[in-house]
Amino acid sequence: xxxxxxxxxxxxxxxxxxxxxxxxxxxxxxxxxxxxxxxxxxxxxxxxxxxxxxxxxxxxxxxxxxxxxxxxxxxxxxxxxxxxxxxxxxxxxxxxxxxxxxxxxxxxxxxxxxxxxxxxxxxxxxxxxxxxxxxxxxxxxxxxxxxxxxxxxxxxxxxxxxxxxxxxxxxxxxxxxxxxxxxxxxxxxxxxxxx
Amino acid sequence: xxxxxxxxxxxxxxxxxxxxxxxxxxxxxxxxxxxxxxxxxxxxxxxxxxxxxxxxxxxxxxxxxxxxxxxxxxxxxxxxxxxxxxxxxxxxxxxxxxxxxxxxxxxxxxxxxxxxxxxxxxxxxxxxxxxxxxxxxxxxxxxxxxxxxxxxxxxxxxxxxxxxxxxxxxxxxxxxxxxxxxxxxxxxxxxxxxxxxxxxxxxxxxxxxxxxxxxxxxxxxxxxxxxxxxxxxxxxxxxxxxxxxxxxxxxxxxxxxxxxxxxxxxxxxxxxxxxxxxxxxxxxxxxxxxxxxxxxxxxxxxxxxxxxxxxxxxxxxxxxxxxxxxxxxxxxxxxxxxxxxxxxxxxxxxxxxxxxxxxxxxxxxxxxxxxxxxxxxxxxxxxxxxxxxxxxxxxxxxxxxxxxxxxxxxxxxxxxxxxxxxxxxxxxxxxxxxxxxxxxxxxxxxxxxxxxxxxxxxxxxxxxxxxx
Ligand code: SF4
Numbered sequence: 001x002x003x004x005x006x007x008x009x010x011x012x013x014x015x016x017x018x019x020x021x022x023x024x025x026x027x028x029x030x031x032x033x034x035x036x037x038x039x040x041x042x043x044x045x046x047x048x049x050x051x052x053x054x055x056x057x058x059x060x061x062x063x064x065x066x067x068x069x070x071x072x073x074x075x076x077x078x079x080x081x082x083x084x085x086x087x088x089x090x091x092x093x094x095x096x097x098x099x100x101x102x103x104x105x106x107x108x109x110x111x112x113x114x115x116x117x118x119x120x121x122x123x124x125x126x127x128x129x130x131x132x133x134x135x136x137x138x139x140x141x142x143x144x145x146x147x148x149x150x151x152x153x154x155x156x157x158x159x160x161x162x163x164x165x166x167x168x169x170x171x172x173x174x175x176x177x178x179x180x181x182x183x184x185x186x187x188x189x190x191x192x193x194x195x
Numbered sequence: 196x197x198x199x200x201x202x203x204x205x206x207x208x209x210x211x212x213x214x215x216x217x218x219x220x221x222x223x224x225x226x227x228x229x230x231x232x233x234x235x236x237x238x239x240x241x242x243x244x245x246x247x248x249x250x251x252x253x254x255x256x257x258x259x260x261x262x263x264x265x266x267x268x269x270x271x272x273x274x275x276x277x278x279x280x281x282x283x284x285x286x287x288x289x290x291x292x293x294x295x296x297x298x299x300x301x302x303x304x305x306x307x308x309x310x311x312x313x314x315x316x317x318x319x320x321x322x323x324x325x326x327x328x329x330x331x332x333x334x335x336x337x338x339x340x341x342x343x344x345x346x347x348x349x350x351x352x353x354x355x356x357x358x359x360x361x362x363x364x365x366x367x368x369x370x371x372x373x374x375x376x377x378x379x380x381x382x383x384x385x386x387x388x389x390x391x392x393x394x395x396x397x398x399x400x401x402x403x404x405x406x407x408x409x410x411x412x413x414x415x416x417x418x419x420x421x422x423x424x425x426x427x428x429x430x431x432x433x434x435x436x437x438x439x440x441x442x443x444x445x446x447x448x449x450x451x452x453x454x455x456x457x458x459x460x461x462x463x464x465x466x467x468x469x470x471x472x473x474x475x476x477x478x479x480x481x482x483x484x485x486x487x488x489x490x491x492x493x494x495x496x497x498x499x500x501x502x503x504x505x506x507x508x509x510x511x512x513x514x515x516x517x518x519x520x521x522x523x524x525x526x527x528x529x530x531x532x533x534x535x536x537x538x539x540x541x542x543x544x545x546x547x548x549x550x551x552x553x554x555x556x557x558x559x560x561x562x563x564x565x566x567x568x569x570x571x572x573x574x575x576x577x578x579x580x581x582x583x584x585x586x587x588x589x590x591x592x593x594x595x596x597x598x599x600x601x602x603x604x605x606x607x608x609x610x611x612x613x614x615x616x617x618x619x620x621x622x623x624x625x626x627x628x629x630x631x632x633x634x635x636x637x638x639x640x641x642x643x644x645x646x647x648x649x650x651x652x653x654x655x656x657x658x659x660x661x662x663x
Contacts (some may be wrong), residue, residue: 014283017509018388018488022627023556027606031259031273033233033280045629069509073422073488074627076324077231078340099393100324104340145502158217158356169342170244173350176211176219178246180352183210183221190445190453191223192312194291 003166004111007090008136011146012053013124019067020074021101025083038079039086058131066123067094071112081108089195092136093144093153095120106159107169108153113137113144113153122149139164199360199427201395201451204460208318210352217354223317223334226255226303227290229281230516230608231322235345236284244349246288251351253312254285254292257302259608262571262598265295269409274609288348301574301600304328304542308412309576311441315457320347325542325624326425327418331411332438333430334612335395338419343625346604358424359469361394364464365402367476374552375410376544376622376641378474379417380404380482380492384500386472391423394470397462398428402476408437409548415622416543420489481656483529484626484639486517491585491626493529494658495644501525510558520628521636522616529654532638536619536633537568537649540598541605541643544622545573547580552588556646557593563652568595569611571603595649599633607632620648 046052053059057068065084071094081104084092092110095117102153105112126133126146135146137153141161144151162169172179198206211219221390225248232254235398239245246252259274268273278295285292293299298490299306304325307313319336320326329336343353363382383390396418398411406414416425428434435454438444445453484492485499491514493500499518502525505511518525523532539545539553550572562568570590574577578600581587590597604611605623613619614633624646626637638654647655 017396017513020488020627022625022630026629026633027608028633029269030230030608031277033237033276035234035237045633073388074324074625076322076338076340078234078342081340096389096392098389098422100338100340104342106340107340155213156356169354170242170346170349173219173346173352173354176352177350179211179219180221180350184351187221187223188452188456190449190456191317192314192445193250194224194312194443195250 002109004109005140006136006138007063008134009090010061010132011064011066011123011127011135012059012062013127014053014065014067015124017068018070018073021072021077021080022074023078024072024080030077030079035082036086038083042083042087061088063088064091064093064135065089065138066120066127067092068120069094069096069117071097071099076100078104078108081105081110085110093120093123106156106162109163111137111139111155111163113155115144115151115153117175119144119151197466199466199468200333200397200427200460201335201360202356204316204318205357207316208474213455217350220318220355221352222343222347223251224307224319225252226307226321226326227252227344228257228303228323229277231341232284232344233277233280235348236288237344237600239288246290246348247351247642248278249289249291252290252348254281254290255300255303255306256281256295258602259294260601261609262601262603262611265599269420271356298575301576302372302542302545302602304416305546305573305577308332309574310518311438311444314438316460320353324419325416328412328416328542330415330418330425330427331408332434333427335425335427335619337425356397359393359562361391361396361470361472362468362552363396363398363472364400365474365476366400366403368405368434369402369476371477372536372563372656373414373481373642374478374643374649375406377482379414380484380489380639381479382474383417383421383490384482384492385474386421388420388488389422391418391421391468394423396421396426397425398426404431404622407548408433408663409465412546413543418453418491418612420624425579430457440556461648481641483644483654484540485521485529486514487520487626487628489624489626489639491517491622492639495529495654497529499523499525532654533618533652533653534566534576534620534638534648536613537566537645538619538621538623539569539645540571540573540603541623542573543624545571546644547577549622550577550581552642553646554589555593556643556650558589558656560593560650560660562594562649565652566649569598569604570595574601591629604631606630618655620645
């Protein structure tokens with residue numbers, strides 16, 4: 001996983017609340033057995049509408065998604081994170097994220113920056129005025145900057161550390177393999193096995 | 196210190212605790228299916244890791260298997276690739292698998308409890324958000340993403356931050372004709388799809404104690420639709436009765452030992468929850484959803500709401516969008532909405548008790564000409580049980596379609612789909628846009644309402660049907 005410290009790019013406003021993972025990546029796209037190639041499915045049904053924001057040529061190449069509250073609700077599919085990343089997004093900004101989505105994002109290296117709804121609105125306005133405005137998301141300072149706008153964002157401290165160190169989860173856990181083995185020795189005998 | 200059920204189960208599984216770090220939690224049971232596992236196994240191969248505890252892992256094929264002609268190769272090439280990948284991965288890593296055609300195959304959340312693998316006090320995970328179902332046994336059970344699936348396969352643990360706890364107390368007796376499904380839709384309508392965010396819900400109170408295990412599973416299953424990570428019900432005699440004698444249940448002195456432990460699990464009387472919700476069961480009636488998230492539900496006797504009734508701009512927009520997608524007009528009584536397809540099934544309501552309720556309504560009646568009705572048992576065992584009881588004869592005589600086990604039209608990854616614009620009454624758990632097929636419109640309902648709707652052709656409860 002690449003380390004994440006600060007990112008600068010253009011942003012897309014997604015003026016919708018309660019964007020569930022079925023919208024981010026509809027189920028029909030989940031059948032692949034690899035981890036790449038999910039960009040075609042991102043917001044697939046909305047993208048059929050030529051007016052949809054991602055279809056606007058001036059938002060091409062954007063790497064930051066600024067969404068309404070309750071982003072990523074619904075199914076736990078991690079493909080939602082992969083789809084956003086495969087499409088090119090590095091950061092999603094919203095006033096509230098669904099728990100599982102936020103967790104999946106941290107693990108996959110996609111930053112979910114939580115801000116008050118006013119900041120979202122301010123960013124939406126800023127992008128509306130100038131779609132090419134550069135937005136910087138500084139994970140070290142936990143700050144979003146663009147033009148005159150400077151806003152703090154919240155992110156889980158552990159996720160922040162991992163993103164900044166670019167660490168793989170399993171590797172961290174396997175440092176505790178002895179503790180796992182010890183734990184297994186004292187599990188009650190009545191707990192079931194599947195074999 | 197007084198602790199809640201969730202806190203006790205959590206504490207019993209902490210492998211490593213460090214200040215400011217997530218706890219490393221041991222996982223007792225890891226359920227696997229074909230859709231969210233291929234990339235996880237792929238990851239193991241890439242990093243040269245193995246499956247630490249195949250004996251605590253169980254795979255089944257459910258999400259995109261066909262529900263007809265299951266003796267033939269799966270027609271859809273991508274579904275077939277996923278199923279083939281699961282079979283190859285399970286063989287390579289030594290994970291037990293109940294494949295299509297096995298008598299133990301079925302929806303992962305139906306299979307676990309049915310085999311007695313889901314027991315009180317356990318930690319259960321699966322790459323599927325409705326893993327919350329298993330909380331009905333007093334297990335801490337929650338959905339995980341694919342990289343967490345890989346993590347559990349490799350280490351049998353997960354690093355997790357403790358959840359907050361919310362008590363949902365439902366007192367009083369549920370009125371006749373009101374089921375766990377109606378209760379859960381009413382709870383979600385009350386607290387909203389984000390209301391449970393960050394919480395483990397514990398359902399308690401006399402109405403919950405009065406529910407069967409099937410009903411508790413329905414309730415816990417849909418906790419995720421309230422935004423919660425998990426739902427739980429404290430184990431009691433009903434739980435023990437259900438677990439006892441199942442294939443993987445403890446026997447002899449281990450049964451006694453287990454039961455002694457399980458009895459220590461219910462929340463202490465003076466345990467403090469981070470949030471509390473109270474519901475009077477006696478005020479409830481059959482609930483149906485009218486919109487595009489499970490929180491957009493109302494009593495069947497109500498009418499389609501107007502956007503003007505919304506509390507704020509965001510909600511108003513949400514109602515407008517939902518009405519447009521659902522093609523509904525404010526003020527229309529819910530009972531007047533015509534339905535094209537009725538789907539009975541899913542891990543929410545695809546168990547034997549649900550099928551019995553449906554059969555009771557359909558017995559001696561006919562599915563309306565305008566309606567196609569699909570009945571999909573949650574597992575092969577459920578199917579066989581239904582056939583032993585003659586329920587299939589009732590379904591077929593009424594004009595319903597009786598299928599093989601699987602997720603089917605719950606998420607429409609197999610050929611069971613709604614056509615664009617088609618409207619369903621469904622016993623599943625999600626009414627999101629396109630969930631049951633692109634452009635399809637879903638009303639979530641209980642099995643009883645689904646069956647009555649199939650007969651009438653518009654949303655209806657059994658009480659609306661003429662007496663036979
Ligand atoms: S029945 Fe539906 S909700 Fe349940 S596991 Fe299958 S797809 Fe998921």
